[in-house]
Each structure stands twice: as structure tokens, then as C-alpha cells.
Amino acid sequence: ADAEPIPIGAALPMSGTAAADGIEFKNGLDLAIEEINAVGGILGRPLELHIEDTAEMGADVVSQAMQRLIDRYGTPVIVNGYNYGTNMVEMDVAADSDVIFIHYNTLISHNNKFKEDPDRYYGSFQGDPPEYYYGPGLLSYLNGLIDSGQWEPANRKIALVASSVEYSIVIANAVREFADQYGWEISLYETVQFPTNQWGPTLAKIRQDEPAVIAVTHFLPQDLAAFMTQFIPQPTNSLVYMQYGPSLPAFKEIGGESVKGVVYSTVVGCLPDDFSEGFRTAYREKFGPTAAYLTGSQTYDGLWKWALSAAIAGGAGEPYDGDQARAVSASMNRLIYRGVNGICRFDPEGQSAYTFPAQTPDASLGMPHQFLQHQDLTQDPVLVAPPAYAKGSFILPPWMS
Amino acid sequence: MAGSDTPLLTCAQVSRHFGSLAAVDGVSLQVMPGEVLGIGGPNGAGKTTFFDVVTGITAPSGGRIRFDGHDITTWGADRICHAGVARTFQLNAAFDHLTVQENVQVAAQFGRTARRFPGLWLSDTTKTAVQEALEFVGLGAKRQMIARDLPVLDRKLLMIAGAMATNPRMIFLDEPVGGLNTDEIDHIQALVRKMQARGITIVLIEHVMRFLLSLSSRVIIMHHGQVIFEGRPDQVAEDQTVVETYLGKGAAGRLKSHFSEADHV
Amino acid sequence: MSDTTQTLPKAGKTLSGGRIDLLIAALLLAMAIAAPFVIESRYMMGQLILGLFWASVAVQWNLLFGYAGVFSLGQMAVFAVGGYATAMLAYYLDLNIFLAIAAGAVIATVFSALVGLACLRLQGVYVALLTYAIAQVIYLLIVTDTNCFEMVGTTCRQFTGGATGFARFGDFGMRAILKGDWIKGNYAIVLGCFVLSMLVSWIILHGPMGLAFKALRDNQAYAVARGINRFHTQLLVFGLSAFFTGMTGGLYATHFQAIGPGIFSISSLLFILAIAVVGGVGTFWGPVVGTIVLMVADELMREVGSFRSIGLGLIIAFAVVALPRGLVGRFSDIFHKHKS
Amino acid sequence: MSETKGTSLELEGIHAGYDGPDVLHGITLTVPQGQIVTVVGPNGHGKSTLLRTISGLTARRAGRIRLGGQDLTGLRPERIAALGLAHVPQGDLLFPEMTVYENLQMGAYLSRDPQQFAALLEDVYALLPRLKERHGQIASSLSGGERRMVGIGRGLMAGARVLMIDEPSLGLAPLVIEQIYEVIGTLREQGRTILLVEENPARVAHLSDVMHLLDDGRLTWSGAPAELLEREELLETYLGG
Amino acid sequence: MDILIAIITTGLTNGALYALATIGLSLVWGSMGMLNMAHGALLALGGYAVFSVATTLGLPVWLAVLAAAGAGALAGVILYICVVRSLIRTAGKNFETSVMIATVGISISLQNALLQVYGGQPLKQPFGVSGAFRIGDSVVPWLNVVIILVSVVVMLGLALLISRTRMGRAIRATAQNREAALLMGVAVERTYLQVLALSGAVAGICGVLVSSVTQLSPTLGADPMLKAFIMCVVAGLGNLPGAVAAAFGLAMIEAGVQFGMGARWGFPVLLMLVIAILIWRPNGLFGRAQIRRM
Ligand SMILES: Nc1ncnc2c1ncn2[C@@H]1O[C@H](COP(=O)(O)OP(=O)(O)OP(=O)(O)O)[C@@H](O)[C@H]1O
Ligand SMILES: Nc1ncnc2c1ncn2[C@@H]1O[C@H](COP(=O)(O)OP(=O)(O)OP(=O)(O)O)[C@@H](O)[C@H]1O
Ligand SMILES: [Mg+2]
Numbered sequence A: 001a002d003a004e005p006i007p008i009g010a011a012l013p014m015s016g017t018a019a020a021d022g023i024e025f026k027n028g029l030d031l032a033i034e035e036i037n038a039v040g041g042i043l044g045r046p047l048e049l050h051i052e053d054t055a056e057m058g059a060d061v062v063s064q065a066m067q068r069l070i071d072r073y074g075t076p077v078i079v080n081g082y083n084y085g086t087n088m089v090e091m092d093v094a095a096d097s098d099v100i101f102i103h104y105n106t107l108i109s110h111n112n113k114f115k116e117d118p119d120r121y122y123g124s125f126q127g128d129p130p131e132y133y134y135g136p137g138l139l140s141y142l143n144g145l146i147d148s149g150q151w152e153p154a155n156r157k158i159a160l161v162a163s164s165v166e167y168s169i170v171i172a173n174a175v176r177e178f179a180d181q182y183g184w185e186i187s188l189y190e191t192v193q194f195p196t197n198q199w200g201p202t203l204a205k206i207r208q209d210e211p212a213v214i215a216v217t218h219f220l221p222q223d224l225a226a227f228m229t230q231f232i233p234q235p236t237n238s239l240v241y242m243q244y245g246p247s248l249p250a251f252k253e254i255g256g257e258s259v260k261g262v263v264y265s266t267v268v269g270c271l272p273d274d275f276s277e278g279f280r281t282a283y284r285e286k287f288g289p290t291a292a293y294l295t296g297s298q299t300y301d302g303l304w305k306w307a308l309s310a311a312i313a314g315g316a317g318e319p320y321d322g323d324q325a326r327a328v329s330a331s332m333n334r335l336i337y338r339g340v341n342g343i344c345r346f347d348p349e350g351q352s353a354y355t356f357p358a359q360t361p362d363a364s365l366g367m368p369h370q371f372l373q374h375q376d377l378t379q380d381p382v383l384v385a386p387p388a389y390a391k392g393s394f395i396l397p398p399w400m401s
Numbered sequence B: 001m002a003g004s005d006t007p008l009l010t011c012a013q014v015s016r017h018f019g020s021l022a023a024v025d026g027v028s029l030q031v032m033p034g035e036v037l038g039i040g041g042p043n044g045a046g047k048t049t050f051f052d053v054v055t056g057i058t059a060p061s062g063g064r065i066r067f068d069g070h071d072i073t074t075w076g077a078d079r080i081c082h083a084g085v086a087r088t089f090q091l092n093a094a095f096d097h098l099t100v101q102e103n104v105q106v107a108a109q110f111g112r113t114a115r116r117f118p119g120l121w122l123s124d125t126t127k128t129a130v131q132e133a134l135e136f137v138g139l140g141a142k143r144q145m146i147a148r149d150l151p152v153l154d155r156k157l158l159m160i161a162g163a164m165a166t167n168p169r170m171i172f173l174d175e176p177v178g179g180l181n182t183d184e185i186d187h188i189q190a191l192v193r194k195m196q197a198r199g200i201t202i203v204l205i206e207h208v209m210r211f212l213l214s215l216s217s218r219v220i221i222m223h224h225g226q227v228i229f230e231g232r233p234d235q236v237a238e239d240q241t242v243v244e245t246y247l248g249k250g251a252a253g254r255l256k257s258h259f260s261e262a263d264h265v
Numbered sequence C: 001m002s003d004t005t006q007t008l009p010k011a012g013k014t015l016s017g018g019r020i021d022l023l024i025a026a027l028l029l030a031m032a033i034a035a036p037f038v039i040e041s042r043y044m045m046g047q048l049i050l051g052l053f054w055a056s057v058a059v060q061w062n063l064l065f066g067y068a069g070v071f072s073l074g075q076m077a078v079f080a081v082g083g084y085a086t087a088m089l090a091y092y093l094d095l096n097i098f099l100a101i102a103a104g105a106v107i108a109t110v111f112s113a114l115v116g117l118a119c120l121r122l123q124g125v126y127v128a129l130l131t132y133a134i135a136q137v138i139y140l141l142i143v144t145d146t147n148c149f150e151m152v153g154t155t156c157r158q159f160t161g162g163a164t165g166f167a168r169f170g171d172f173g174m175r176a177i178l179k180g181d182w183i184k185g186n187y188a189i190v191l192g193c194f195v196l197s198m199l200v201s202w203i204i205l206h207g208p209m210g211l212a213f214k215a216l217r218d219n220q221a222y223a224v225a226r227g228i229n230r231f232h233t234q235l236l237v238f239g240l241s242a243f244f245t246g247m248t249g250g251l252y253a254t255h256f257q258a259i260g261p262g263i264f265s266i267s268s269l270l271f272i273l274a275i276a277v278v279g280g281v282g283t284f285w286g287p288v289v290g291t292i293v294l295m296v297a298d299e300l301m302r303e304v305g306s307f308r309s310i311g312l313g314l315i316i317a318f319a320v321v322a323l324p325r326g327l328v329g330r331f332s333d334i335f336h337k338h339k340s
Numbered sequence D: 001m002s003e004t005k006g007t008s009l010e011l012e013g014i015h016a017g018y019d020g021p022d023v024l025h026g027i028t029l030t031v032p033q034g035q036i037v038t039v040v041g042p043n044g045h046g047k048s049t050l051l052r053t054i055s056g057l058t059a060r061r062a063g064r065i066r067l068g069g070q071d072l073t074g075l076r077p078e079r080i081a082a083l084g085l086a087h088v089p090q091g092d093l094l095f096p097e098m099t100v101y102e103n104l105q106m107g108a109y110l111s112r113d114p115q116q117f118a119a120l121l122e123d124v125y126a127l128l129p130r131l132k133e134r135h136g137q138i139a140s141s142l143s144g145g146e147r148r149m150v151g152i153g154r155g156l157m158a159g160a161r162v163l164m165i166d167e168p169s170l171g172l173a174p175l176v177i178e179q180i181y182e183v184i185g186t187l188r189e190q191g192r193t194i195l196l197v198e199e200n201p202a203r204v205a206h207l208s209d210v211m212h213l214l215d216d217g218r219l220t221w222s223g224a225p226a227e228l229l230e231r232e233e234l235l236e237t238y239l240g241g
Numbered sequence E: 001m002d003i004l005i006a007i008i009t010t011g012l013t014n015g016a017l018y019a020l021a022t023i024g025l026s027l028v029w030g031s032m033g034m035l036n037m038a039h040g041a042l043l044a045l046g047g048y049a050v051f052s053v054a055t056t057l058g059l060p061v062w063l064a065v066l067a068a069a070g071a072g073a074l075a076g077v078i079l080y081i082c083v084v085r086s087l088i089r090t091a092g093k094n095f096e097t098s099v100m101i102a103t104v105g106i107s108i109s110l111q112n113a114l115l116q117v118y119g120g121q122p123l124k125q126p127f128g129v130s131g132a133f134r135i136g137d138s139v140v141p142w143l144n145v146v147i148i149l150v151s152v153v154v155m156l157g158l159a160l161l162i163s164r165t166r167m168g169r170a171i172r173a174t175a176q177n178r179e180a181a182l183l184m185g186v187a188v189e190r191t192y193l194q195v196l197a198l199s200g201a202v203a204g205i206c207g208v209l210v211s212s213v214t215q216l217s218p219t220l221g222a223d224p225m226l227k228a229f230i231m232c233v234v235a236g237l238g239n240l241p242g243a244v245a246a247a248f249g250l251a252m253i254e255a256g257v258q259f260g261m262g263a264r265w266g267f268p269v270l271l272m273l274v275i276a277i278l279i280w281r282p283n284g285l286f287g288r289a290q291i292r293r294m
């Protein structure tokens, strides 16, 4: 126990617009470290967390934050949640310093950058699938609903509502790009301010359009709740699909009755199964009943997977020790890890987690793209797809006929 | 006065309206080269506004202004300055946060000719002009003082130095001795004479009659934007309207006795 | 001292002022040159480079506001224009990065001069709003741009880079030359450009241009009556300060190998203003001192974890309240008290 | 000094200044009730500073000021004004975005009596008819002389027991100057206490009860106006004959 | 018709929120020459004050709204005592920039203090009105009506206070010439204190209304503050009625554009309008050119 601790770095938005998530990412790491240390750490060395605040998260801030973790604390690994607006410069910091870098930016640009020079970016991992797969994921889910007779759309129109941040726009674009292929038409593409709370004009347009699906890729829970409260008094016969926000407790809390029936999906998030029960309880106990374990679960899994890989590789190594870092990287690629978010197996092409089912038909080889629906507001949302994990089935939202 | 018979400045029916108020109302006058023209008149008569119009600070609402053969009616203040017209201001304008020397440098560097590019350093002409102008008014010793801290007299001198540094052919002085005591008035008076001796044409506004009348070769009295009197200095106190609207009995009396004394001497 | 604007009375200032500036410059430069030989940490070098960027932008903003009295909130937009232009030229046209930076600076200059024209009849806070609105419009049009311009692999990218921005359009080439010490090479380039910009700024401020700027600031109508052309001078002020701001933007983009719309954010703009105000608005060294102080304060505040932002905010507020004329303003006050 | 009844304004050993060294070096002077006291002196020697120090605008560094026996030490300008002292400052200090009327209204800020206000306004308009003509005009657009009129008119609107005017004649037409001094005379008849600052002693000699010569922050001569006008050498040295 | 009502509802609601944020900001700016960058943080403070009082202490919501006004006013007073008072004395001509940056600092601290206390996850604002009424086919929530009414009442009250009372005159006089106001017997320091307290109280109430729509997060004031800054200036500095008019007018246009051209264009078009207005009228829509005679 008196072995020298291994410093673990994390560059997280602990203040500013994204602070809420930053705090959860830190919680996830705290919990994982507590558990890992309880079983003796990595080869006898306990872990010790160091956080750098990335506040508004520009490329400069984030790369400097990571560099500081490396220089100041000698962290052989940096596990971030998401930082947007960085253009993935983090990967250069990691590459220049030979450290392992795991993040949940959920960006296809990670894969693209990795492909440019796999040898250089060997240490950079995206712990979840890129946002790009939201497109095919959503469309094939919709078609599944139709095929199985659970829903009969009035038309084949989708209204896309994105907000002006990279993440939201890339998802919307992915949906737009694949729509044709899956037999859908994008009848409306609105980009709203980030943040937005007065949906009047946008809703007026949607009402004119009466699409079969309204897909909102903006993700702030309070804004999405506002969308629903403004939508419900005068609804259209459309399925409402949203992004990320509905998974946070605040969405239900703020939106109340009007969020009933909303479908949302996430390519990463704690599964509502028995396996993750322990994690969920521990998380809520430690960080309070409103803590968003769905967010914290990401870094939690990431760190666990790294810890196991490092142990297999014979140690965590330290910055600028390329050999050991490559060894750890190799074992990370090797290890298929079942965490509370499902399977984490890295795609050698882009070093991001595989997604299931869009990328692989085998549920045991990809992270499930979960579709959930708010059904009974006294309960947690119900996982309705993919079938291998589903806990219930889709029900027609109350406003639809 | 002396010089040639073509006027240096010609104003034809110049007016300036502010809404319904005609601050300057159809003023026509000519100023001959080398002349000293004095302007008086009640408060708010439009004297300063007339200066503003001629020197391009505000645009006229009507009329034409010619200076030295050019129609300057629509010119901007900077262009008029380059043409050789300088002025001082009633409320003692200055670049408050610059030193005395810098204040004059601005005028010397930019006031003489139009410059598209200000240049990287001060030209030699500028340096000598600054030196001369400061010596002209006697502010040489205070060149490093910040303008804001100057007492009234020095601010007035600084404005005159700035005006002189632009190498003007004609100069407009707006109440150059307001708030000064007798000694200081004499100092300014001497300066004006020196300017006159250099061949500069001068127009001045002043309420201190002794100063105005003893310097001017011709006097105009304005009222409600119009010229109500034009004539020799010694005739001012004789004019009934001028006495009633502007001078008052007391001042008129003192002036009359002043001029009659002068006659006797 | 150099801050001719609002302090110091009397006494052969111009002479000794120049000499003091030279002394300070030599001292700072010596330290800056020694830094890479002393500092091993890449992070510290990175912070120094970042500091040079911020100082440079703050110096140019100070030229606009502190000397010419133009309260511009478009400074980060000019910076971004420089950065974006560099990135786009290198990305789309494969222009050599150093040429791209130079071109970016020129484009930023033209952009800023146009903004200056729009502001011609405005004063004070109206200038602030206009410049801010222009910056914000550009920002919004970039982030909400979703039209595909070309496909990169499987994703579409917008002409403006959209919400993502640009990355990997080129770098200084120092990784190839210096390997692990690449950051020192970057530092040398950035420092060189910074020194150049300081030198040019000094010459401008102490010559007729500085005089014209200050005269217009103090009393516009009087300045015009003394022959200063408002139009030319306004273009000059906006253009000059933009050239080096834009160049810094290009260097920034190249150093971080990325530029995105986040750079328009109000928080980075306010940080620049805070630097200038804490250091001393209208003083030559103020922005440099301000950068050092705020970056050190920020560094120290990292130790208090989650209270970092609270602490930094309080430090800024306290610094302003305690030194209303900025650090450099305060120093020169003391200095002049001693002299007189 | 004892609290002499009937003495309205007393200064004792006043030192004051701005950022730098003292501008006033120990001024002692009394303005008895119902009298006009005039301070004359060359430019930039502290006359305005003296008035500003009395009304509290400029910090006093040493000495005492009493108004009607009450100590003004440590009082802020608004309290001093409330005690009945009105100050017409040099440079007018108008409210530039208010109309002439509103400026005059501010002059009577402390009085809550509408009748008194109406009466005073009528008086001021009668004295300075120009102001009535221009009552709706924004102060910043006024001519130099009109500003001075607003400044003086606003000072009169306070109906204060003690009135201080800094260079009343500055920039005014001769006719108006005459009228202003007439009114100042009337105010004295009404028992007001008045402290004037003037550049030219001759202008106010006939009005003043006592004159002081302020030179370089010190009172170098005090006496009756007639005496001063006879003292050629003083006039010569300090005021330029 | 349907659409028109949606646009009008959005326009009026946003207009009311912008206007309320604007007068709080404009009041301080117009009378003290102080751009209070912490105004947005005061909005957030007001919102959270209601939350704490209603949820934690269990007091009724209307009382909680008073608490928000109180908290805002108190923050204004503290701001005056700790920051503004000394800057007014010492900063001189640097006052405007100094106080702006100082309040930026305060704003950062206050926002992050709220983050530390309440956490970053959005919270539900207990002040709210449920239900809606119908006009033809379209539905207008009562909440929007309440927002519009409350802000109109607050604005009218404030307008009367400024234009009709002695206090209002004192505020205007102080704004235009501090020394002169002192000479007239205006207690300038007290006036400043009153102004900041008043503006803080308005900010508190505004924060409650804003957060009844946006819910509570430490940054909830940022957007209204930005809009307020724009309205304030575009109307012409210190012109309260003008600012209110600009707020409603521009919010309507924004909503119209969002519908007509797409949400993406709402704010940019509004800003381009602002740019055009400023180029056309350099002193704002209702501002008067400052006359500087020499
Ligand atoms: N911008 C303006 N708007 C409205 N009225 C104005 C403006 N400028 C000047 N005036 C008015 O025009 C008239 C003429 O003003 P001007 O300053 O020319 O007078 P003046 O003769 O110089 O008086 P004084 O001797 O008092 O300086 C005054 O009544 C003044 O109030
Ligand atoms: N606000 C100020 N800050 C610094 N110094 C000042 C200030 N006002 C005046 N002074 C200085 O104080 C001294 C006295 O000035 P004051 O205005 O009292 O003189 P004055 O006798 O009224 O002269 P004037 O005839 O010019 O009105 C001058 O040297 C002046 O430079
Ligand atoms: Mg005049």
C-alpha cells in the first residue's frame, strides 16, 4: 500500500457551460479509482486522480491542460469525458508525449485523424462509437418499428432540428446523409441557437410540415424539456426522437408529464441491466440521488479498461516511455471489455469503440446503440432497442394516433 | 486696411439653422487681407456658430463661403485648416491628456498640408514650427506640462500656439481674453498685433470691449444671427440699437469717454 | 515612461521614456531568450507561447482603445479572421504556411479596415456594439453553416469549417526538424513575431501616428480642426492594429494546428480586456505585464481545484479595484512621485 | 475664533490641493452676514480651488470652515449644500443632457416648496430673459454666455443664505454683466452672504465690502475695495494695473 | 393565423424578458456610466434564490419571488460597497473600463459559486404557471402571459419612478455631472447605492422569469445579458423607454425571421439589423447626438 501511486489525468470542463457533465465524468473516475484501489491498484500501485479544468474547452485550453497533467504529474494516461471544439488536438499531445489517451468526444474526426497516421496516434482511444453512427442507427431503428408493425407513419418525412455545436450538427448531418438510403426524406432542417428555449417559430414550421419524425439533435436537457412542454399543447402526429438530454434526470424533472413518450438514443451510456446494478447503486450513494450515472459510467468504464490493460502489459508506464505505452495500447486493443455501458472493443481502423448493430451484427462485439423511451414517469426510461438488451417494447406516445 | 483689394474671405448669405432657430441668419461679409475684424454681440447672437460654419466645424444651412479664391462651403474642417485658416475656441479646447508640446506638434504636423499617411517621425518643418509657435506665445518653459493642468491663460496661449503652428493666412479668435485680467489681456493684445505684423488676417470675437475695439480696424455687431452694425470701432458706442441690445448704458458711457480721451491725446 | 497618455506631468520625459522602454525591452527579451534553455517542461513552454499570443492581441487592442480611444469588441474576430484565413489558405490552396500567415494578416487588415469604415461615425460604446455585432454575426454564420462543401472520408465538411473548424492544415515544420524539442522551435518563431510587432507598435505610438490617434481620442472635433483627417486615421488605426492581431491569429492556428469558432467566444475576448486593464490601459507595457500577472494568477489558482474560477474572478476584480489605473499606471505614478 | 453671531462664513488656516502639493497655503478669511467679499488674484493661483474647498468638492487638508457657526469639517458637498450654501462653479458644470428648465429645476433640488420654486423661477427668468427664451434647449448646445447664465441662474434657484460665484462676468455681454451685478447688490440688501471671485477688481469694487488678494495660495492683502484700487503697486504686481 | 400567434407569443415573451433584462442594465449604465457585466450573474442569483427559498425553506412561491428581488438588491448593494464605490473615487476616466472588467471578475466568481453550491445539472424553477389557453387552433401558455404582465408592471413602475420622482431626477443629474449634482445637494453616493440596489432587484425578478422558461443553470443569465447589452445600446444609451421598445421590436423581428427564414437566421439577422441601424443612426435608434461645443 505504500507503493508509489500512479497519477491518472483528466482534462474536464469543471466550470462553464458543460460543467454539469464535467462533474459527472470526474465522479465516474473517482468511483473507478476507489474500486481499483480497493482491490490493490495496478500491480500493487494505487491510482491517484489529477484534474485540469478545461472550462470553455478550446483546442488551446484542452491541449495545454493535458500537457500540464503530463508535465506536472507525469500521468501515463489521460481519461477525458468530452471536450468540444478541440479538433482532436488532444491526440497530438498524447502522441508527442507517449501517453495513453481515452476520451468520449464521440467524434468521427477521431477516426479520420487516427487513420492519417496510425503509428503516431497509437495511444489515442475513443471509448465510444463516433456520433456518425447515430444516423444509420436511428434510421434502421425507425424502419424496424415500421417493419414490425409497431408504428405506421403517415409519411416518410423527418424534421431535423440541430443546434449550433459540432456534436449536434454532425449527428443531424449523419441522419441527413443516410436518409435516402433508408427511404426517408428530410423535409425540414433547422439549426437553432445554442442554447434555445423559445421553440415557437421552429414548432410553427414543424406544424406546417407535419413530419412523421421529429429528430432533435440539440442536447441540453432543460431546452429539450422546454421543447416538449411547448410541443404538447398542440402536437403533430410525429414520433419525437431526441439526443442525449432525455437521459439526464433534469429532463424528466423539468418537463414533467409532457415528456412521456419521447424516444431517445445514445451510443454510450450505462445499461439498465442487472450487471450494472451495483455500479448504479454505488454511484447514487456516493454522489447523491440526482447524479447522472449515465454520464459518469463512461469514464468509469474507460478507466477500468485501461487499468486492466495496463496490468496485463506489466505496468502503467510513464510519459515519454513509448515502449511501455505501446504495450498498454496493444493490450487495450486486445481486450474486449464488458463494462456497464456494454461491450468496449476497439475498431482497429479508427481506434473507436465498435457500435452494435450498425457496425457489427454480433451483440458481443460492439457497444449497443441504445434506444430508450420515457414511458412511466415514476420509473426509469425503458430500453426498447436493440432487442438483445431491450427491457420492454416501444409504445405509441400519448399524443400520437 | 492695406494689402490688395480682393477680399481674402467672402461670405454670402451664410446661415445656419438648428431646427427652427436661425443661429446665423444670412450673414454676408468680406474680409480683406491683413485686416483685423472684430465681432461682438449679445450672448447667443450666433458669433461662435458663424465661426464654426466658416471653419468647417458645422456645415452651413445656406449661403456660400469663398476663401482665397476657393469655394470652401462644403469643405471639412481639416481641409479648411490646410488651406490656411486656423482658429481658437471659446471653451478653451485642447488635447487634455497630451503635453503642451504634443498639442502643438499635432497642429504643426497635420495642420500645414494634407497627409495621407502621418509618417513615422516628425518632419523637420514640424519641429521648427513647434519651436517657433511655442516661443511665439511664450510657453516654451511649460512644454512638458500636461494640457489638462494648465491654468486659463496658458490654455488660451496653447490654442493660439496650435493655430500659429498650422502656418495660417487667416486666424479666427473666439473670446481670446475671456476670464483674463488686465495684464494678461495686454499680453494677448501684443500677440495679436504680432500676428497682424506677420501679415495674418484676423477675425476675433470678444465681449471685453476695450480689447475688441482697440485692436479692430472694423467692427461687426451681431444680433439674432444677423449683422446689426458694421463700422469703425469708435462708432460702436454711438449706435442706439447696439447700446440697447448689447452694451448697456454703463459700458457705452465708459467707451464713449474712452474714445473721446483718445481723441484728445 | 512610455505611457504618454494619462499619467505623468513635467520633466524630460521623452528622452528618459525611450531609454526606460529600451531597458525594459532588453530585460524582457533576455528573459524570453533564456527561457527555452532553462525550462524543460513542454507545458511551461506552451504557456509561454500562449502568453505571447495573448500579450500580442492585448497590445494591439490597447493600441486601439488605450491610445486611439476606439472601444472595439471585435478584437477576437480580427484574430479569428487571421487564423481562419491562414488555415483556409493552407487547407484549400496548399499555400506554404508562412505565406498563409502573412496573407492572413493582410486579410485581417482589410477586414478590420472595413469594420473601421462602418464605425466611422460612431463613438464609444456604439463602436463596441457594432464591432461586437459584426464579430457575432460571423461567428453565428460559421457555426450554423451546415452545407456540405466537400466530403472528407465519410463526413461532409463545410466551406467555413462549420462548428468544427479546421485542423491539420500544416505546421511550422518544427517536429520534423527538432523532434522532441519542436515546441522550442515554435516558441522561437512566435517570439520573433511578437518582438517585431512590439517594435513596430512602439515606433507607431511614438511617432506622428500615435500623436494623431491620441489627439482624436482626446478631442475629435478639435483634432479635425487642427488638420487631422478622421477617415484616414480611422483606417490606419483599425488596419494597423489588425495586421499584428491577424498575424498572431495565424501563428496561433498554426501552433495549435487547429482553429475553430470557439475562438470568437466572449470569454476569450474578456480575458484580453482584463489583461489590458489589469496591466494598465494606455500604457505601452501594460498588456505585457497584465498577461504575466493574469497567467501567473491563473496558474496558481489551478492548485485550488474547483475554486479556481471563483478565485480568478476575484483576483481580477480585486486587481482592478486596488489598481484602477493598472499595474503599470501605478508604477509610473510612484516613479514620478519619486522624481518630483 | 469664537462663534460670532451674524458671521456667516468663516475660514481658518485652510490648506487644500489636488494630487500634487498644496494649492492653498493657510487661508483665513471671514464673510460676515449680509456682506459681499471678493477674492481677486492672478490666474491659476487658487481662487477657484478656494471656493471648491468651501463647498467640499476639493479635499481640505488642514484648517476649519464654519457656516453660521456650524463646523463643516468632514461634511460632504451635498450636506454643505443642504446647510444653505450655493456655489456657482467655474466652468459651469451644467447637466449637459438636461434642458435649461431642468437645470434650473435641479438648482432648487433641496427645496420641496413648489411656490418658492415658482417665485424663484420667475425672478431668474426676469433677470435673464434669454433663459426663458431657451428654456427647452439642451444645455450642451448653448452658447458660452448662455451657459454662464444657466450656471448663475441655477445658483440663484437654491435661494441659499450664502452664495459663492466664480467669475460671474466671464463670457457675458456687457449689458448682462451690469444686470448680474445689480442683482448681486439686491441679494446683499436681502441679507444674503456673498463670496465672489473676480479677475478684474475694478468691476466689483463698487459692490464689495471687503476685498482679498489671493496670490500663490495665500491672501497677501485684504481691505476695502477703494484702498486696493489706490494701491498702484499691488495692482501693478498682481493684477497688471 | 396559427403561425402569427406562435410568432407573436414568442416575440412578446422574449421581448418582455429582453426588456426586463435591459432596463436593469440600462438603469445602471445610463446613470453611472457603468456596464455591469455581472448583471447576468445577478439574474442567475435571483433564479436560484427562488429555488432555495421555495424548495429548501418551503416558503410559498410568491414570497420566494420577493426573496429573489431582495437577493438581487442585496447583491447590488454589496457590489457597490466592495467594487464601485472605490472605483468611482479612484479610477477617474478609466472608470468605465475598470468597472467593466471588475464586474467581469465578479460575474465569473458568482457564476462559479452558484455552480459549487447548486451543481451544474439544470434544476427546475419552482416558479411557474401551468396550463394554456386557446386562440382558435393555437395555444398560448399562461406562463407567457404572466411573464409579459409581470415585466410590464415592473417596467412601468420603474419608468414612473425615474421620470416622475425626485429620486429619478437625482439619478439623471448624477449621471450627467457628478460634481454638479453634489453641489445641488444630491447625495450622490446614496443615489448610486439606490440605483444598484434597484437594478439588482429588477435583475432578481428578471432572473426568476427567465428561469421559469430556461430553468436554472449558473449560466442562465448570459444570453439575456447579451441581448440586454444589444438593446440598451441600439436604443440609445440610457434611454429606458427606447430600450423597452427596441427589446420588443427586435424580439418580434427575431421570431419572425426564425420562422420565415429559419431558426438559424434569427439572431444573425437581428445583429445585421443592429449593424445597419448603427451605421444609419450612430447614436442608436432613439438616441440624440451628443453635442460637444468648443
Ligand atoms: N447645436 C445646437 N443646437 C441648438 N441650438 C444651438 C446649437 N448650437 C448653438 N445653438 C444656439 O444658437 C445660438 C447661437 O449660439 P452661438 O454659440 O453662436 O452664440 P454666441 O454669439 O457665440 O454667444 P456667446 O457670446 O454667448 O458665446 C444660441 O442661442 C445657441 O443656443
Ligand atoms: N482638477 C485639478 N487637478 C489638478 N490640479 C488642478 C486642478 N484644478 C486646478 N489645479 C491647479 O491648481 C492651481 C490653482 O487653480 P485654480 O483653478 O484654483 O486657480 P484660479 O485662481 O481659479 O485660476 P483661474 O483664473 O485660471 O480660474 C493651478 O495651478 C491649477 O493648475
Ligand atoms: Mg460664443
Ligand SMILES: [Mg+2]
Binding pocket: D047, D048, D049, D090, D166
Ligand atoms: Mg478659477
